[in-house]
Amino acid sequence: MKISFLGTAASEGWPSLFCQCEACKRARSAGGRNIRTRQQVLLNDDLLLDFGPDTLMHVNQQMIDLSRIHDVLVTHAHSDHFYPEDMMKITCNYTPVIDDRLLNVYGNEDVVRAGNDAHEMKNRWKGCDSIHFELLKAFEWYEIAERYKVLVLPAVHDRSQNCYIYYIRSEDSSVLYACDSGYFGEETFKALSGLKIDALILECTGIFKDLGHGHSNIEWLLKIRERLSSQGSLREGTRTFATHVCHSGAYRDGRSYIHEELSNELIQHGVELCYDGMTVII
Numbered sequence: 001m002k003i004s005f006l007g008t009a010a011s012e013g014w015p016s017l018f019c020q021c022e023a024c025k026r027a028r029s030a031g032g033r034n035i036r037t038r039q040q041v042l043l044n045d046d047l048l049l050d051f052g053p054d055t056l057m058h059v060n061q062q063m064i065d066l067s068r069i070h071d072v073l074v075t076h077a078h079s080d081h082f083y084p085e086d087m088m089k090i091t092c093n094y095t096p097v098i099d100d101r102l103l104n105v106y107g108n109e110d111v112v113r114a115g116n117d118a119h120e121m122k123n124r125w126k127g128c129d130s131i132h133f134e135l136l137k138a139f140e141w142y143e144i145a146e147r148y149k150v151l152v153l154p155a156v157h158d159r160s161q162n163c164y165i166y167y168i169r170s171e172d173s174s175v176l177y178a179c180d181s182g183y184f185g186e187e188t189f190k191a192l193s194g195l196k197i198d199a200l201i202l203e204c205t206g207i208f209k210d211l212g213h214g215h216s217n218i219e220w221l222l223k224i225r226e227r228l229s230s231q232g233s234l235r236e237g238t239r240t241f242a243t244h245v246c247h248s249g250a251y252r253d254g255r256s257y258i259h260e261e262l263s264n265e266l267i268q269h270g271v272e273l274c275y276d277g278m279t280v281i282i
């Protein structure tokens with residue numbers, strides 16, 4: 001399976017829009033892998049995970065052919081993961097020419113509701129039927145894009161909506177996508193026992209800082225992996241990827257850390273720090 005990390009930051013990006021903290025200033029001047037946009041991943045060029053406000057930038061800068069992608073799994077309806085206004089650009093008024101016009105968007109109740117509202121707004125005068133929203137339920141298996149088996153699991157993030165973690169299996173491998181997951185609940189670990197994971201894609205929002213309920217950091221990420229390993233859900237060569245990182249947690253003992261320093265820190269634990277544009281084959 002090919003995994004493309006299109007965006008790897010938490011909701012404000014890194015450097016953050018207005019921020020003048022040391023971690024943002026250093027990232028700005030170093031550039032390259034230090035410039036992070038909002039979270040988004042593409043599997044095998046045909047299954048998109050999350051659709052935040054930087055999707056346009058990812059498509060144009062990383063040469064993604066969005067007209068050939070028909071399926072999007074959305075973890076939850078926070079604006080860094082779900083920006084339905086931009087999805088509506090698929091409709092006739094914005095996209096008069098397209099190779100193949102159909103987008104299936106899967107997510108929780110808030111995703112389906114906000115998506116349908118946005119669609120209604122844009123199409124009341126046109127009647128385009130190019131985008132469909134489908135509700136997913138926790139602990140259910142779904143077949144998506146005819147080649148993926150997806151198990152939907154609850155995240156511990158925002159109690160006002162059903163935030164999801166996705167276990168995604170293709171013909172040859174499997175990934176666990178947990179961005180804005182917090183430390184998993186017992187029922188999530190239980191549902192994963194008996195399954196094998198080839199790649200763990202885990203949020204590391206807080207980095208060195210414990211953000212409390214609803215987010216993970218290095219410490220909690222390692223605890224999640226340890227628990228999955230002890231219950232037999234990982235293989236010998238399972239790779240762990242840290243993403244959805246936030247500048248405000250990149251401080252330890254009074255000093256700031258940017259990409260290379262953080263990457264060196266994480267690799268000592270066998271964790272690969274993602275950057276925008278990183279592609280791996282698992």
Ligand SMILES: [Zn+2]
Nearest residue numbers: 010011080180
């Ligand atoms: Zn987020």
Ligand SMILES: [Zn+2]
Nearest residue numbers: 019021024247
């Ligand atoms: Zn900052």
Ligand SMILES: [Zn+2]
Nearest residue numbers: 076078157180
């Ligand atoms: Zn969120």
